[in-house]
Amino acid sequence: MFELYQLEQLLAVSECGTLSQAAEQLHLSQSALSRSMQRLEAELQVTLFTRQKNRIELNECGRMAVEHARRIVEQARDMAFRVQAFDRSQRTILVGSCAPAPLWEIPPLLSGLYPDRIISSELREPEALLSGLREGVYQLAVLPFAVEEAGLACTLYKEEHLFFSLPPAHPLSGRKGLYLNDLNGETMLLLNRLGIWETIVHQRMPDTRFLVQEDFAFETLVRSSALPSFTSDMGLKYREGPRNRINIPVLDPEANITYYCVYRSEAHKELSSLFQALC
Amino acid sequence: MFELYQLEQLLAVSECGTLSQAAEQLHLSQSALSRSMQRLEAELQVTLFTRQKNRIELNECGRMAVEHARRIVEQARDMAFRVQAFDRSQRTILVGSCAPAPLWEIPPLLSGLYPDRIISSELREPEALLSGLREGVYQLAVLPFAVEEAGLACTLYKEEHLFFSLPPAHPLSGRKGLYLNDLNGETMLLLNRLGIWETIVHQRMPDTRFLVQEDFAFETLVRSSALPSFTSDMGLKYREGPRNRINIPVLDPEANITYYCVYRSEAHKELSSLFQALC
DNA sequence: ATGCCTTACGTTATACGTAATTATT
DNA sequence: AATAATTACGTATAACGTAAGGCAT
Numbered sequence: 001m002f003e004l005y006q007l008e009q010l011l012a013v014s015e016c017g018t019l020s021q022a023a024e025q026l027h028l029s030q031s032a033l034s035r036s037m038q039r040l041e042a043e044l045q046v047t048l049f050t051r052q053k054n055r056i057e058l059n060e061c062g063r064m065a066v067e068h069a070r071r072i073v074e075q076a077r078d079m080a081f082r083v084q085a086f087d088r089s090q091r092t093i094l095v096g097s098c099a100p101a102p103l104w105e106i107p108p109l110l111s112g113l114y115p116d117r118i119i120s121s122e123l124r125e126p127e128a129l130l131s132g133l134r135e136g137v138y139q140l141a142v143l144p145f146a147v148e149e150a151g152l153a154c155t156l157y158k159e160e161h162l163f164f165s166l167p168p169a170h171p172l173s174g175r176k177g178l179y180l181n182d183l184n185g186e187t188m189l190l191l192n193r194l195g196i197w198e199t200i201v202h203q204r205m206p207d208t209r210f211l212v213q214e215d216f217a218f219e220t221l222v223r224s225s226a227l228p229s230f231t232s233d234m235g236l237k238y239r240e241g242p243r244n245r246i247n248i249p250v251l252d253p254e255a256n257i258t259y260y261c262v263y264r265s266e267a268h269k270e271l272s273s274l275f276q277a278l279c
Numbered sequence: 280m281f282e283l284y285q286l287e288q289l290l291a292v293s294e295c296g297t298l299s300q301a302a303e304q305l306h307l308s309q310s311a312l313s314r315s316m317q318r319l320e321a322e323l324q325v326t327l328f329t330r331q332k333n334r335i336e337l338n339e340c341g342r343m344a345v346e347h348a349r350r351i352v353e354q355a356r357d358m359a360f361r362v363q364a365f366d367r368s369q370r371t372i373l374v375g376s377c378a379p380a381p382l383w384e385i386p387p388l389l390s391g392l393y394p395d396r397i398i399s400s401e402l403r404e405p406e407a408l409l410s411g412l413r414e415g416v417y418q419l420a421v422l423p424f425a426v427e428e429a430g431l432a433c434t435l436y437k438e439e440h441l442f443f444s445l446p447p448a449h450p451l452s453g454r455k456g457l458y459l460n461d462l463n464g465e466t467m468l469l470l471n472r473l474g475i476w477e478t479i480v481h482q483r484m485p486d487t488r489f490l491v492q493e494d495f496a497f498e499t500l501v502r503s504s505a506l507p508s509f510t511s512d513m514g515l516k517y518r519e520g521p522r523n524r525i526n527i528p529v530l531d532p533e534a535n536i537t538y539y540c541v542y543r544s545e546a547h548k549e550l551s552s553l554f555q556a557l558c
Numbered sequence: 559a560t561g562c563c564t565t566a567c568g569t570t571a572t573a574c575g576t577a578a579t580t581a582t583t
Numbered sequence: 584a585a586t587a588a589t590t591a592c593g594t595a596t597a598a599c600g601t602a603a604g605g606c607a608t
Contacts, residue, residue, distance in 0.1 A: 001287070031601085034563065035565090035599090052562095054561070054563050055607075060365075061369070068362065080281075083343055309588070310576085313588065331588085332580065332589085333580080333588050335587085
């Protein structure tokens, strides 16, 4: 039987057009590639190339073989990818979230509930999370919308409500509630890697200069500067203690996100203790 | 990247349950197989087996890998099969027929029309011919019915009419026509490898003892014995000259077969000169 | 003259077999 | 004791690189 490496070589020859170029791409000598293709032909008992003295070209059989080879090599790569993903999924729980707040709560919970498994987490866009779920990359994804899809289960997680975090001296600090537009145009501190929140605040406050900061820098600057910033009910619960700031709810409907936990249906039993803990 | 031979080995291990048995099946030493599987695991970066000291078992990852491997190996075999079939189909014309008569006429015609191609022919049941057509094994099949199927083209070829071939002394030799039932119970000479005709005569003459003969023996015995036998209009045209026999048409409707030429639609142009010659 | 493919020849890497080792039934 | 898997070690095969040769542009 021929081998996968020969099919990969065939694909390279097909792409490059000449043995020499393909050999270079494969980090192989031309002669080795030449003989490898001769062996492939011998093993298939078929000529794949029309050969002139200094020129080689795929014939019809060869083009057909290339199509098959493409599929086979692709499937082999897919096998490696899926088996590795499955192996990871057995030893680790990878949580993906569209926003940072769920990752302040869920991974620590999981660490306690599944002490023998590695908990990792990623912040990604909802579409990437969904396709990652389907491929078994994520064991759990937190999305800003409910999902109804065969093979996926979905449970309501919780809501996050956005707050402005203003210094007491700020002219609007006395309000009971504010709209995003009320502070549009001011300069604000913003935590980086906010996931879906980034889109929301940039869209609704197009004239605001955001000074985007890393975690530690953000907290330091919030404490030491008079610039307005954001927080949320989840942020107040899991991140900052009470400080010299006045937190005012944002009244826009977009400022409230409802999170859903989405996971592969077959993982329901496995994750049940998490959902109990979340209630 | 892992190689196909490792996937085949994995499948053997999965089937046999132990390395030793799989190694025997693969004509390989156990140690070689053991290391080969270790390499496969290393290349996939995944453990596929749970190992006790003298026992090896596929784990969940391993079972998953086996499923993938099965598909890949099967696809590789399919590639070899299809490419070889395609190659043959380019260099030869393989005609399949449900009955011998069309093979007396068509292959000689093809030999003249396509002198650079090898003409071969086979006698097979209609179902085998159809699936062979779909797989590209046959370039042309002669079937006893019309076929309407995407990808296949079908043209009327001709009819074959069955005759009893009786010695003049036979009591029924004066008739203008006979039914199969009229000779049911007599002993008859029968050419072997009659394809679809076999079913017909056996069904309609269940009490007849058929002395089935090879080609040459059949002709000799027809000439030298007083036993009734069959012939047909096509047989009279392509096989036997006029002899000391009286040929009487068989009147049963089943004794007339209409043949159709069936071929892959894309071969229409290629075969057009054949169809002209047949008209 | 340069680029490209093939063949010849010697070398290396890798998969293999034998045999020893350990553990289980 | 028999069966089964792994490891160690030497070997053989198969793929490789270098180099030479031929042909075409």
